[in-house]
Structures are given as C-alpha cells and as structure tokens.
Amino acid sequence: MAFPDAITEDSVKAGKLSSRQIALNFTDLHPPLDEHQAAVEAARCYFCYDAPCIAACPTEIDIPLFIRQIASGSPETAAITILESNILGGLCARVCPTESLCEEKCVRQVAEEKPVEIGLLQRFATDRIMARSSHPFQRQPATGRSVAVVGAGPAGLACAHRLAMKGHDVSVFERRTKSGGVNEYGIAAYKVVDSFAEREIEWLLGIGGIAIHTNAPVESYKDVLRLREDFDAVFLGLGLGAFNSLMVEGLQLRNVEYAVDFIERVRQAEELTDIAVGNDVVVIGGGMTAIDAAVQSKLIGADNVTILYRGDRSRMKASRYEQQLAAHKGVKIVANAQAAAFRGNGRVEEIKVTRSAVAGRDGLVAERLPADQVFLAIGQQLVEPPLKLRTERGKIAVDSFGRTSLEGVWAGGDCVAPGDDLSVTAVAQGRDAAEDIHASFGES
Amino acid sequence: MNLQSDFCGIRSPNPFWLASAPPTDKEYNVRRAFEAGWGGVVWKTLGLDPHIVNVNGPRYGAVWGPDRQLMGLNNIELITDRPLATNLAEIKTIKRDYPDRAVVVSLMVPCEECAWTEILGQIEETGADGVELNFGCPHGMSERGMGSAVGQVPEYIEMVTRWVRNATRMPVIVKLTPNITDIKYPARAAQQGGAHAVSLINTLSSITSVDLDSFCPEPAIDGKGTHGGYCGPAVKPIALNMVAEIARDTQTANLPISGIGGITTWRDAAEFLLLGAQNVQVCTAAMTFGFKIIDEMTAGLSLWMRDKGFESLDDFVGRAVGNVTDWQYLNLNFVTKARIDQDLCIKCGRCYAVCEDTSHQAIAMRQDRTFEVIDEECVACNLCVNVCPVQDCITMEQLRPGQLDLRTGRVVTDERGDWTQHPNNPMSASA
Numbered sequence: 001m002a003f004p005d006a007i008t009e010d011s012v013k014a015g016k017l018s019s020r021q022i023a024l025n026f027t028d029l030h031p032p033l034d035e036h037q038a039a040v041e042a043a044r045c046y047f048c049y050d051a052p053c054i055a056a057c058p059t060e061i062d063i064p065l066f067i068r069q070i071a072s073g074s075p076e077t078a079a080i081t082i083l084e085s086n087i088l089g090g091l092c093a094r095v096c097p098t099e100s101l102c103e104e105k106c107v108r109q110v111a112e113e114k115p116v117e118i119g120l121l122q123r124f125a126t127d128r129i130m131a132r133s134s135h136p137f138q139r140q141p142a143t144g145r146s147v148a149v150v151g152a153g154p155a156g157l158a159c160a161h162r163l164a165m166k167g168h169d170v171s172v173f174e175r176r177t178k179s180g181g182v183n184e185y186g187i188a189a190y191k192v193v194d195s196f197a198e199r200e201i202e203w204l205l206g207i208g209g210i211a212i213h214t215n216a217p218v219e220s221y222k223d224v225l226r227l228r229e230d231f232d233a234v235f236l237g238l239g240l241g242a243f244n245s246l247m248v249e250g251l252q253l254r255n256v257e258y259a260v261d262f263i264e265r266v267r268q269a270e271e272l273t274d275i276a277v278g279n280d281v282v283v284i285g286g287g288m289t290a291i292d293a294a295v296q297s298k299l300i301g302a303d304n305v306t307i308l309y310r311g312d313r314s315r316m317k318a319s320r321y322e323q324q325l326a327a328h329k330g331v332k333i334v335a336n337a338q339a340a341a342f343r344g345n346g347r348v349e350e351i352k353v354t355r356s357a358v359a360g361r362d363g364l365v366a367e368r369l370p371a372d373q374v375f376l377a378i379g380q381q382l383v384e385p386p387l388k389l390r391t392e393r394g395k396i397a398v399d400s401f402g403r404t405s406l407e408g409v410w411a412g413g414d415c416v417a418p419g420d421d422l423s424v425t426a427v428a429q430g431r432d433a434a435e436d437i438h439a440s441f442g443e444s
Numbered sequence: 445m446n447l448q449s450d451f452c453g454i455r456s457p458n459p460f461w462l463a464s465a466p467p468t469d470k471e472y473n474v475r476r477a478f479e480a481g482w483g484g485v486v487w488k489t490l491g492l493d494p495h496i497v498n499v500n501g502p503r504y505g506a507v508w509g510p511d512r513q514l515m516g517l518n519n520i521e522l523i524t525d526r527p528l529a530t531n532l533a534e535i536k537t538i539k540r541d542y543p544d545r546a547v548v549v550s551l552m553v554p555c556e557e558c559a560w561t562e563i564l565g566q567i568e569e570t571g572a573d574g575v576e577l578n579f580g581c582p583h584g585m586s587e588r589g590m591g592s593a594v595g596q597v598p599e600y601i602e603m604v605t606r607w608v609r610n611a612t613r614m615p616v617i618v619k620l621t622p623n624i625t626d627i628k629y630p631a632r633a634a635q636q637g638g639a640h641a642v643s644l645i646n647t648l649s650s651i652t653s654v655d656l657d658s659f660c661p662e663p664a665i666d667g668k669g670t671h672g673g674y675c676g677p678a679v680k681p682i683a684l685n686m687v688a689e690i691a692r693d694t695q696t697a698n699l700p701i702s703g704i705g706g707i708t709t710w711r712d713a714a715e716f717l718l719l720g721a722q723n724v725q726v727c728t729a730a731m732t733f734g735f736k737i738i739d740e741m742t743a744g745l746s747l748w749m750r751d752k753g754f755e756s757l758d759d760f761v762g763r764a765v766g767n768v769t770d771w772q773y774l775n776l777n778f779v780t781k782a783r784i785d786q787d788l789c790i791k792c793g794r795c796y797a798v799c800e801d802t803s804h805q806a807i808a809m810r811q812d813r814t815f816e817v818i819d820e821e822c823v824a825c826n827l828c829v830n831v832c833p834v835q836d837c838i839t840m841e842q843l844r845p846g847q848l849d850l851r852t853g854r855v856v857t858d859e860r861g862d863w864t865q866h867p868n869n870p871m872s873a874s875a
Contacts, residue, residue, distance in 0.1 A: 036512070043510030046833050049793030052813070071510065111790035111834065 010347060011372045012255050012278040016301025022272045025299035029190045029325075030094075030120060038124045042071035044108065045116045052105040053118060058425040059086035063102055067121055079129035080136055082122055087161045087431070088154055090130060090200050091183050092424045093123035095191050097288070099321040101424070130199070135206030140167035142209070145441050148173065148231040150218045153181020154423040155413025156237030157204060158430030159437075164209035166438045171231070172210060175217035181239050182414070183423060185264040188292035189272075190299070221388045228408050233437045236396065236404070236411040237430055240380035246284070250342030259283060259293035259377035266296050277302040278373030282351055284308050284339050285377030286316035287421070291323070293375045294331045305331045306369065308353065310338040317421075337367075339374075348374050382415055392417035402433030410437060445746035446756050449483060449546075451723045452615045452640040452700045454573045456483035456546035459757055460713065460741050463704050463725035464489050464550035464576060464619070467735075469524060471534035475541075480735035481742065484546025486643075486725060489523035489578045490531050492553050492563065496522045496585075502663035505652035505672060514732045516678035518652040520663065520670055522584045523552050528566070536570040547571075548617065552578040552590050555604060561611040574615035577608060577639075579630075580646025582623050582673050592646070595621035598633035605637025617702060620644040620686075622679075627686040631696045642690065643702035643725060645683045647673025676728035680706030684719055691720025691765045708732075710744030717757065718764035772863040779849050779856050780824040780840040782806070782817045788837035789815060795828035795838060803827050819850040 017025070033041060045067040053063045061082050069078035082089040098104075098119040106115035129136055145168045149156045152174035160170040178184050183197040205212070218224060227234045243258055250256070255278065269275055281302040283294040286309035298305045307326065309316055313335040316323060323333060334353075341352040351374065353367040381394055390397040390405035395417035402410045412429030414421055447458040461484035462468050462477055469488040477485060498521055507516035524531055539547045549572045553559040567575055579595030586593040594600045601618060608616050618634035620627065622645035634642050649671050653662045661669030683705020690696050703721030707713050708729040716724050729737055754760050784795070784807075791813040799807040806821035807828060817828075824840060832838045843849055845858035863869050 040511045046792040046794060048791075049797035049809075050813075051793075052791070107790040107792045 010255075012276050012347075014274050014276045016277065017273070019271070019273045022300060026190050026193070026272060028193050029188075030123075032127060033117070033120050033124045038070055038075070038121060039073075041117050041121055042067045045071070046107060048107055052107065053102040056102045056105040057085075058101070058422065058428045059089075059092070059431070060428075061085040061089065061102075061122070063118055066125060067116065067118070070121055070125055075125045075128040076132070076136075078121075078125035082125060083129070083136065085431075086424065086427050087158050087204060088183075088200065088423065088427050089122055090126035091154070091192065091197060092427065093119050093126055094196065095183070095187050096422070096424050097319045097322065100319045130203050135203065137165055137207055139165055139208050142169070143167040143441070145169070145232045146171065146230075147233045147235060147437060148227040149235045149237060150224075150227070151175075151181060151237035151239055151413070151415075152179035152201075152212055152214070153237055153239050153413060153426065154183060155239075155415075155426035155430035155433075156181070156235065157201065158427040159235045159237060159410075159412065159434045160210045160430075161204055161207055162431050162434035163437060164207045166434070168209070168232075168438070168441075170210045172212040173216040173218050173227075174212060174214045175219075175241075177214050179212055179214065181237075185267060186260055186289070186292075187267070188263065188296055189266050190296075191292075192267075224406075224409065228406075232408075232441065234409045235402075235430070235433055235437065236409065236415060237413040237426065238382065238396075238411075238415040240414045241383035242381045243376070244379040244381055246339075246376055246378055248339055248341060250344070250348065253342050253344050253348040254346055255348050255372060256342055256374040257376070259285065259289050259375035260380070262293050262375050263289065263296065266300070272300060275300050278371075279303045280370040281305045281373045281375070282308060282339075282369060282371040283375045283377055285375075285379070286311065286318060286335075287377060287379070288318050288322060290375075290377035291318045291326050291331075293377055295326050295329045297373070297375070298329050298331055302373070304370075306371075307331060307333045308337045308339055308351070308369075309333065309335045310356065312336060342371070342374060348372065380414075395419055398429075401436040402429055403436065445749055447483075447742060447746060449723050449757055451546070451702060452574070452617070454484070454546045454548065454615055455544075456723070457544060458483035458738075458742050459717070459723035459745075460738055461485060461546060461548075461702070461723060461725045462730060463727040464578065465727040465731070466521065467727060467730050470526075471538055474534075474538050474547075477730075477735050477738075478538075478542045478545050481738045482545070482735065483723075484548065484573075486548045486550050486576050487531070487535055487572075489550040489552045489581070490528060490563065490567075491523045491551075491590075492559060493528050495525055495527050498522055498525050499665050501665040505662040505669075507652055507676075507678060514676060514728070516650075516652065516674055516676040517728050517731065518650050518663075518672040518674045519647070520583055520672040523550075523578070523581070528563075532566055532570050535567075535572055539571040539573075546573050548574045548576050550576045550578050550619070552581070552585060555589055555594060555600065557607045557611075560604065560607045564608065564612045564614075568612060568614060572614070574617060574640075575608065575612065576617040576619050576643060577604065578619050578646075579604075580619045580621040580644075582621060582647060582649040583671055592621035592623055592649075595619075595630055595646070596624055598629045601630055601633040602637040605634050605639050609638035615640040617641045617643050619646055619704075621646045622682060622686055622705075623649050627689050628693045628696070631690040631693070631699065635696055635699050639699070641700035641702060641722075642696075643704055644690070645679065645686055645705045647675045648679055648682065650674035675706065676732075677706045677708050680708075680712060684715060687716060687721050688719045688765065688768045691762060692768050709737075710741045710748070713741060714745060714748060714760075715764075717761050719768070720762045720765045722757070722761055775860045775862055776866060777857050777859060777861040779843040781819050781822050781843060782824065782826075782828050782838055783841045784815055784817060784828075784838050785836070786814065788834050790834055790837075791815070792833060794831045794833065798827055798831050821851060823851065 047064045051064045066078040066081040102118045103115035109115035149160045149172045180197045277297045277300045281297045336356040340354045351369045351371045396411045410433040413426035449459040464486040468485040503521040505518040581591035585591040618639040651661045701721045703716030704725040713724045796807045796809045829838045843856045
C-alpha cells in the first residue's frame with residue numbers, strides 16, 4: 001500500500017477558523033433562562049405527588065419544591081433547596097444528562113415529550129444565589145476533628161463541603177494543578193462557559209474549614225495509611241486516571257491520542273484558536289467523552305468528524321439527546337463499526353474499519369476511513385496499582401455508606417464500583433460518605 | 445347570522461357594547477371602536493363641571509398568571525376628567541356619524557334632583573340613545589357621596605332613579621355595584637324607581653397587591669395606595685351569579701339586564717346571555733387586547749347560534765335561568781363517581797395528593813403510580829377532576845338507577861329527592 005511522503009505538512013493544525021467564529025461556536029450550549037422565561041417554565045411543573053423526577057436524581061433534589069419556589073419569585077430559596085442536596089447543583093445543572101435523569105421521568109415528558117426544563121431552572125436558581133457575595137450555608141462550631149479528602153473532583157468537593165458544614169476541618173489533596181477533577185478537565189467547554197467550574201469551587205470554599213492542596217498526589221497505599229494516621233478519617237475521591245486499552249495496530253502513530261487529553265487541552269486553552277485539529281477526525285467510542293471530543297473538534301474547524309462505535313447505536317452510553325446534539329453539529333456517527341488498524345507513515349492517515357454484521361445482512365464490509373487525527377474514548381479505569389482495598393471489577397468496593405474494606409477510609413465517585421461516570425452520582429456519594437463519617441465520629 | 449339587539453328600545457347591530465370606562469372616554473376611541481365593529485358604547489361617566497381630576501401616577505394595578513396573562517385589573521381612575529361641554533359635543537358627533545350604533549351616556553352627579561335634571565336636559569340634546577346611572581364605582585367618587593355610596597342604599601337608588609325617570613324620556617339603565625350583600629335588593633329598588641333596565645356588575649373594591657419592599661399597596665402613588673375597582677376575567681363568576689340572581693327573582697324577572705364582568709370571549713358573553721342578560725358590556729378584554737377582539741366575539745357567537753339552530757338572540761336569552769335553583773332543590777338521589785382514564789393519566793398524582801390531604805381519601809395509589817378511585821369513599825366532590833392537568837382524564841360517571849352506591853350501601857333510585865324531603869331536615873315536608 002502506498003502512503004504519501006511523511007515529509008508533507010501535518011494537516012492537524014490550529015487556526016482553521018477565525019477566533020470570532022470559534023467564539024460563536026463555543027457560546028453556552030443552553031443559554032440561561034431570564035426571569036420571565038423561568039416563571040413561565042416553572043408554571044409548567046405539576047408539583048407531582050412523590051415526584052418521579054426526585055427519584056431519578058442521584059442527589060434526590062426536591063425538584064417540585066425548588067421549582068415552586070422559583071414560581072413564587074424566590075429563586076434564592078429555590079437554590080438553597082437544591083444546594084442542600086447537591087452542593088455542586090450549579091455545575092450539575094449544566095452537565096447532567098437530564099434527558100436520561102430527572103427530565104426523562106418528568107410526567108410531561110411522558111405526556112407530551114416536552115419535560116419541564118429542570119436543568120435550566122436549576123441553573124436559573126443557582127446562578128442567582130452564586131451571584132451573591134456571601135456563602136449561603138453556615139459552618140457549625142469547630143469539632144476539632146479532621147478529615148483528609150483525596151481528589152478535588154465532584155465527590156471529594158461534595159464530601160469536603162458537607163464535612164466542613166458539620167464543623168470538621170478538611171484537607172483536600174489534589175494531584176493536579178487545579179481543583180475540579182472531571183468538571184475542570186473532562187467536560188466540553190461549551191457546557192461550562194466562563195470558568196464556571198473554577199468559580200463554583202471558590203464559592204463552595206466560602207463555607208470555610210477546607211484547605212485544598214494541589215499538586216499533592218496520593219499515590220500509594222502507604223500514603224493512604226499515613227493519611228489515616230494523621231487524620232480522623234480519609235475519603236477517597238480518586239476518579240479514574242488510567243485508560244482502557246485498545247488492542248489495535250498503529251496506536252503509536254502520531255495524532256492518535258486519548259480523547260480526554262484533547263478535551264483537557266480545549267478546556268485549559270487560553271485561546272481556542274491555538275488548538276490543532278485535523279481535516280478528518282475520527283473518535284473511537286460511544287460515551288459522553290466521545291461526543292464531547294467529536295463535537296469540539298468540529299467546532300474548532302475539522303472538516304469531517306466521525307464517531308466509530310463498535311456496538312449498536314441503542315447501546316451507546318451517550319444519550320439519544322447527546323447523539324442528536326452531535327449530529328446537529330455535523331458529526332457523523334457510524335455504529336457497528338470497529339477500528340481494526342490505524343495506518344499511516346509516521347502520522348495516522350487512515351483507519352481500517354470492520355463493520356460488524358448488522359441484523360439482516362450477511363458478511364462483513366471492510367472500509368478504509370481517512371483519518372488524520374484519532375481520539376480514543378473507550379473508557380477509563382482506576383490508576384494501577386489499585387490500593388490494597390477490596391475491589392470489584394477494577395474499582396474500589398464500598399458498602400451503602402461509602403465505607404471501604406479498610407476501617408476509617410471511605411470512597412466515592414467514579415473510583416467506586418459499579419459507577420455510572422456521572423458527576424451528580426459522585427456528588428451524592430461524597431455527600432453521603434461525609435454524613436457517615438460525621439456519624440462515625442459520634443459513635444467513637 | 446342576525447345578532448341584532450334591542451335592549452329596552454335601544455337598538456344595536458350586535459349585543460356587544462363597550463362598558464363605561466377609559467375605552468369610551470373620547471370621540472377618538474369610540475370612533476375606532478365603531479369602525480372595529482362594536483355594537484354600542486356606554487360613554488365614560490359624565491359629571492358636572494368643574495370636571496374632576498385624576499391622579500398623575502399609575503391608575504391600574506393587576507393580577508397576572510405566570511405568563512403575564514392579565515387575570516384581574518384594578519383601577520383608581522375616576523369619572524371623565526374632561527369638561528362636560530367637550531364630551532357632549534363629541535357624543536353628538538358620534539351619534540350623528542353612527543346612527544345604527546347604541547350610544548348610551550353614563551352619568552354620576554350629586555344626590556340632588558336639580559343636578560340630575562340639569563344634566564339630563566343636556567344629554568337629550570346630543571341625541572344619545574339612553575342613560576346609565578353610575579351607582580357602582582367603589583372608589584374616589586363614593587367618598588363624595590356618589591357611585592357605590594348610592595348603589596349600596598336601595599332607598600337612594602329608587603329615589604334617584606325616580607328623579608331621572610321624571611326628568612327624561614330616554615331609557616334609563618341603572619348600573620349596580622357588587623359591593624353589597626344581596627344584589628336582589630338594589631335591583632328591586634331600581635325597578636321600583638322606574639328603571640328600564642339594570643347593568644351589572646360594576647367593579648369590586650380591591651387591593652391587588654402589596655409591594656414587599658416598600659410595604660405599599662399597588663398601584664402606588666408617592667408611597668401610598670388606595671383601594672380600587674377590580675374587574676377582568678377573575679370577577680366573571682361573581683358577575684354571573686349576580687345576573688342570575690336578578691333574572692330568577694320573581695320581582696325582577698322581567699327587568700332587562702346588561703351583563704358586565706370579565707367578559708373576554710364570545711363564550712363568556714353567551715353564558716351571560718343564557719343567564720338572562722339581554723346584552724353584554726366589555727371593558728377589560730378590550731383594554732388588554734384592543735378593539736379587534738370584537739371580530740372573535742361576533743364570529744364565535746354567530747357560529748354557536750347556527751350550530752344550536754338559534755336565529756336571533758331572543759331564541760336563547762335566559763335559557764339557563766330555569767336551571768339555576770336553590771341548593772335545597774338539588775336532587776340528592778343523583779349519584780356520580782370519579783373515573784380515571786388510565787390511558788390518559790400521566791401519573792402526576794395530584795388527584796391523589798389533594799384527595800388524601802384535603803378530601804375523602806378516595807383515591808388509591810398503586811405501586812407503579814397507578815391511581816384508582818375507591819368507590820366506597822368517593823363522594824363525587826369533583827376536586828380530582830378540577831386539579832387534574834389532563835383534560836377529560838378524570839370524569840364524573842353517573843350511577844344509574846338500580847346500581848349500588850358502594851359508599852352509602854344504597855341502591856340508586858330514579859326518584860328525585862331533595863333536602864326539602866330529606867329526613868334529616870327538621871323542616872322537611874315528610875318530617
């Protein structure tokens with residue numbers, strides 16, 4: 001097979017679109033509601049009895065109550081209702097796949113396929129309270145107890161805030177230079193505009209009693225044991241730092257990389273015009289990360305963006321809404337298709353695709369897909385070696401209170417089994433672990 | 445369709461008049477109204493010179509639905525604030541230019557016979573079709589002994605009406621205030637005084653809201669507020685009842701009524717006409733949407749009349765009056781039960797919440813959020829029907845004679861039975 005000369009210019013480059021166009025492409029995915037829109041939307045809520053939306057929310061926010069509070073013209077009271085259950089309610093309002101959580105269960109979704117816009121209403125309320133200078137919650141008198149929280153992602157932050165509220169002193173150890181975890185590094189930029197994740201953490205720390213140490217990795221089991229010595233309790237919100245492996249020839253080629261690295265580069269970029277994208281971008285995977293990487297590379301200027309997913313579309317982890325969003329932005333989704341090999345001369349130039357047998361068809365169709373940039377979004381796993389804690393399917397095993405197999409050590413978020421990779425679930429687990437840690441102090 | 449109306453001798457091409465209010469304050473507005481197709485107007489209330497003055501801050505307060513739907517409007521505007529001569533000249537011009545439309549003039553002068561006599565002579569010269577005596581306004585003028593200050597005392601109504609009848613040959617309509625305990629008495633007084641008709645309701649005394657920052661009622665005038673007159677869709681049920689009370693009172697059964705109060709669509713108008721009003725007057729709807737709504741009103745009423753086989757207003761005016769009765773005559777042997785259509789149900793559970801918390805614990809909630817009526821407990825109160833967000837999802841089903849009412853354990857009978865015959869009634873005929 002003949003490949004073009006490797007000396008040719010790399011087609012993966014920055015500056016494909018004007019900065020004006022890129023700025024337009026990366027505006028808020030869902031513009032916020034204004035006061036009147038919020039009032040009209042809030043009036044659509046039926047204030048259901050034992051509302052199904054509450055049960056569908058991992059943090060069990062009292063959704064009908066906060067919407068009624070918006071309807072009655074008190075968005076800040078509504079925000080308290082939200083934040084009491086979910087201290088990262090502002091972020092979750094932006095990044096939650098509401099279409100497969102609260103809004104999917106909204107009776108108006110069932111009735112007319114037009115649910116109450118719970119996510120947008122939640123954002124309306126939390127934006128208003130965060131615009132206030134003071135933090136809405138008050139810390140209880142200091143207890144003298146101290147807790148180490150490992151990881152400043154959604155689980156760790158939720159745990160830290162709840163513990164601080166109870167009067168305990170919290171030290172958070174974060175391996176990266178910025179707090180926020182997946183919210184800061186792993187979510188598409190158009191979902192969290194205006195450095196919201198950063199601002200939210202600053203606001204959250206307003207409770208007091210939380211010290212965050214960045215660039216402070218907790219790498220070994222020994223480190224954990226030391227923390228257990230130095231603190232009254234330890235919470236692990238490690239997230240998933242390692243990548244699932246793909247056994248495909250050509251992984252070493254240039255311009256083949258993990259999608260999360262690309263997403264992080266986009267999120268952390270000073271100027272989006274500095275981000276290099278190819279002409280033919282192919283994303284391997286079927287989850288939210290795949291969608292975020294694909295859509296963003298399209299918005300930055302890639303000509304053709306294709307998502308290759310090995311299974312059926314219905315099995316993709318990205319919701320139907322996310323798939324539609326990608327399609328709307330011009331991303332092509334090819335299901336039942338697997339990358340069999342990446343090929344190229346130094347740089348990736350094409351992918352050998354194997355299409356699985358689709359029901360009703362015989363045989364396999366082999367294709368060659370042009371690809372000058374490939375993003376792998378095939379899932380992440382716990383950093384090896386897993387701590388010497390009991391694990392389940394490669395993740396930390398916890399009981400219903402978030403307790404690990406090691407006494408005095410709790411865990412939550414993506415690092416625990418089984419895990420659904422949702423920020424909102426991480427918040428719930430961090431919060432509940434904090435409650436259990438607090439209760440355990442009462443026991444001793 | 446013939447919508448021609450004859451209201452105590454005043455003819456108009458349709459029964460839709462604009463009520464005495466800001467929309468009928470000036471020739472300019474009235475001309476626009478007639479061009480739009482309104483059947484008649486009651487000119488904004490005239491008084492004696494020197495003309496009154498209005499506040500120079502906001503005159504209206506409002507109650508809104510969530511999408512700023514205007515549910516109720518409150519005003520502290522007084523009668524016309526223009527010189528009498530200006531109004532009279534304009535009325536004359538209008539009547540000359542629109543001879544087929546009804547032009548009635550609303551009046552409010554002090555409770556002295558000479559005042560009424562004086563102004564009536566001037567009204568007659570305009571060629572107006574009739575007068576409406578404003579005994580209704582509950583704010584501002586009432587403190588000066590006019591408006592509802594007269595309308596709240598039947599003896600005054602009768603006295604002034606008689607003065608007016610003696611002073612003019614024009615048809616006299618007496619406009620009643622709803623700010624009383626029993627509307628039958630003012631209506632009877634108007635009739636006794638010789639009124640050709642009554643019109644009702646005028647506005648209800650009201651404070652629409654209080655500003656939670658300034659602690660001042662709305663509309664606020666320099667930090668103070670005062671009660672105003674409330675109107676709009678929110679007052680329609682009150683008006684319907686008062687119209688029906690007069691229509692079914694044997695003493696006033698033949699007294700023509702001009703129905704007023706929250707009429708917003710042709711349907712509202714049809715309801716007033718069925719309850720005995722011979723025409724209707726509209727204000728808030730026009731002040732919310734402009735005069736063009738008349739097209740919806742005339743077209744809607746015409747179509748409904750055609751569907752019902754009515755050829756003129758007379759064919760149905762008052763058709764519902766006979767169906768308005770006192771509670772004691774309602775058939776207690778009429779039994780219904782709520783029925784929930786499971787295919788339509790969206791499982792919001794509101795029927796369950798309200799029945800469980802505030803009513804008769806007659807709805808069961810099953811594991812999968814299926815809601816079912818418990819016939820043993822259902823008293824057929826209709827609350828579930830009213831709170832259900834889905835139309836026709838919950839309905840009332842009549843138990844037929846011979847069927848068992850599981851709540852009472854009695855078989856439903858086809859015999860009528862009301863409170864007057866009920867054994868629990870000490871005054872019962874059978875007791």
